Amino acid sequence: MTFHGIICFPKRICAFILCLTSVAFASAASAQTTTPDALVRQGLEAGKNYPGLANICAIDQPLRVAGSRKSKGKKRSLTDEERARRAKRSYVAPQAVFDNLYFVGNRSVASWVIKTSDGLILLDAMNSNRQAEEVITAGIKSLGMDPHDIRYLIIAHAHGDHYGGQEYIVNEFKPRVVMSDADWTELEKPEPEIFNPKWGLAPTRDISIEDGHVIELGDTKVELYVTPGHTLGTISLIFPVKDGQQTHMAALWGGTGLNFGPNIERLKMYSDSAARFKQLGDAKAVDVFLSNHPTRDNSIERMAKLAERGANAPHPFVDDHATDAFALLRDCSLARVVKIANYQERVKQNSNES
Template sequence: MSTFPHKIPRKLVLAATLTSSCITAFANSIQEPSITPEVLAESGLKAAINYPGLAFLCSLEQPLKQAGSRSKTSSKRTLTDEERIDRAARSYVKPTQVFDNLYFVGNRSVASWILETSEGLILIDAMNSNNQAENIIVKGMHELGLDPENIRYLVITHAHGDHYGGQEYLVSKFAPKVVMSDRDWSELEKPVQEINNPKWGKAPSRDVTVNDGDHITLGDTTLELYVTPGHTLGTLSMIMPLRDGDDTHYGALWGGTGLNFGPQVERIKLYANSAERLRALGEEKGVDVFLSNHPTRDNSIERIHALTERKIGTKHPFVDDNALSAFELLRDCSMAQAIKVEHYQQRLKDNS
């Protein structure tokens, strides 16, 4: 049975209070004059040395740019069959069972994760297009012995088409319920979205709306959902139980990584606050696995390779006692970017 509570459980209210105080403490700490963008960026990089795929957030040399909003009808050279085959080969990642109840199907650019429960499958994200949904997600599921007819929910982390673009194929073939936050459903309902790209598939129509602290319970598994605004204003991040034999670990999936909305100081700070909140929640819940929906960001490609060489009784390559350090980088480096932009804007004001 699946549930979507209308009221956030008391334990989650308490968690929100706790994490709110952590965010306030962090915000107060960076008011010290000695806390420069460079100091914060260095702090983030040191904290998350095991997650080099996130280091791009810490680069202060390049200006933050807003990703272009391109029309679906904008001109673009069509790839030849040979180019398309070559590109697919270079981006290929083998479908993999990562934990007893978690599977990776995706490519080097973008991931879909499958959480297996006793009453069906929860698919997290749908890649760029119907073609990828059919030939990467569904084909990968068949290779892994999973039946796509058992997909009960498609959870979309945020309103960018590299995560929802294959939903049309999946919904028409297998009829999962499509889950997204209210804020990002509203974004997709606008005539023009903040970011668009002609390679993305059709956006979904509003189906299941979730709010911060809601959860999906399907059979023996509960997926906790948190609205972590920043990358989009309704980005969903989540915490999930992961089984490895007799051991249970907890994974935190960060729903949106880049600062692709330009030099918007308050929004960058929102992103930093979201990262700190999820770090605090992860600490409370014992999270020891960090996941992303882009496999180069969480080192999934390297860790998947390490799985193939894992010996019985050895530590799981995805399990990291310092997994929450990834959120320290996300927090510190995004705040470094915010302060850098503030300093630049203040100089412009002083010189005007």
């Protein structure tokens, strides 16, 4: 079935996905027989190549609800000089990371460009129209590409640090905008779950994808999976990246932080999504882990190594244990589930005893 340039997997693949989901839930349930600290140790060991994820495992720190409207006070606007200093500190040079994958974000938030034989796919639009113009568009041009070739803008989730520059991108270059139905619905609420006044306008509903759809553009297929947790409709991606004659498979986790407070159902959802996505990544021989925040996946450090890479040297983004990043996310979010469940059980017992 074709939908606006998107191709749905055959039914047998959908059945396979449902099977993986069942396995993830069973895995999560069985893991609850261990302790939170044991799960954290297991997760940190699995994800030791990605220290940017380690704070997910800091289960002694309270979980907060980020960016709620009620908690947002009015902030002083930055002066032009302050804004320029901040931009300089966060600057990361636009660069090719693979032959068909380019980084055009900053130190805080990533924007990735996939180059295909029939145009560009942009992954996320940063915080604002200013960043979309001065970071994304300028970066694309500096790399010898034409931003008018952007055919799709895929927004990983409904937080404005990923959609905030979409207005400029859409008005100037006319790409189709892709999100999950759940996150389109979130942005259509009068008051979305998370809000920040520095973010640009939310997009208008365009292409709404379901789990397991593929965007095919020219010679490239990008697989889209709904991995709820960070938001209810976070999208994570699997797609090929090229390094000379070699092709690798990259997996981009669409939403990392646990920013919804001590919500046990959301934490279960997050852990199950990570478990399932790890299984999908393993089945598809994923050997590149990416995030839409470059401090999470160590992209800053890996891009520095890439700049110094010698002939025939290994590519610093390629990792035979890349999917172990999802094991960390699975285990450490599950550790929170177990810790909260244990606390709730103690409270219940104390209440019964009194």
